[in-house]
Amino acid sequence: MEQWLVGVDLGGTTVKLAFVNMYGEIICKWEIPTDKSEQGKHITTHIAKAIDEKLRELDESKERLVGIGIGAPGPVNMATGDIYEAVNLGWKNYPLKDRLEMETGLPVVVDNDANIAAIGEMWKGAGDGAKNLILVTLGTGVGGGVIVNGQIVHGTNGAGGEIGHITSIPEGGASCNCGKTGCLETIASATGIARIATERLQQMNEPSCLQDVWKTSGTVTAKDVFDAAKENDTLALQIVDEVTFHLGLALANLANGLNPEKIVIGGGVSKAGDMLAQAVARHFKRFAFPRVAEAADIVIATLGNDAGVIGGAWLVKENIV
């Protein structure tokens, strides 16, 4: 009987689940809403029930399942599988591994959500098997995962790969959720790009199709900026240049210490595609040590929302099988 791995990507709004075979192919994927009530105490029960219901639906038994690999939105204590803190779930020092093992009767491996996305892209996505890889995800925030010699870098207390909090503006930058100012996240996240665009629009009155968007809808999104840039809108091109300058600079500084083979850009903003990758690569080349620049390929993530569940499955394959 073919054995299946269970990948779980636990987010603030939805829990994505998948049964994945040993080759990293998704057999079945689905999602359930994240129940954040009562400090997130029902989340593990809901995951256990969702797995049982899906097995019943497929007329399969639990024998098929090897274990669960789950990514959680917060730093993880790798020795215990506890989550130090997941603010948007209401968890503090939460024993995720223990709870989920108890509820499901299956062995569980826990890691951070950005890290499992990086692993997913390494295994089946844009990483194309590269063992030295950096993933940067540009979404509401900026997340990151660093893989060295095929292993995720967790660091001393679970905060390895926090690329979003590399300082881009040393003095006078915008406030970041982490408590600092001027973090890369304040510039290169979807939120950051929209903030910069709004500021520019408030300061100037030159014709730009972003002006029209702003005046009609009252807001400008990162997608509006990239769409306008593709139409050669001057203001939009300036904003894209500013954002990709900071991304290229931060990634080059990081890469100078790691010498990666692939730098994968994921998250909602990465839908901007080649235009984004090429602009980042142009700035990256200026700031990277020549041999580092030569080796590093800057590409757009290919797995989209599936990266997390595939990375979760890989954790099971690596650690339990």
Ligand SMILES: [Zn+2]
């Ligand atoms: Zn920060």
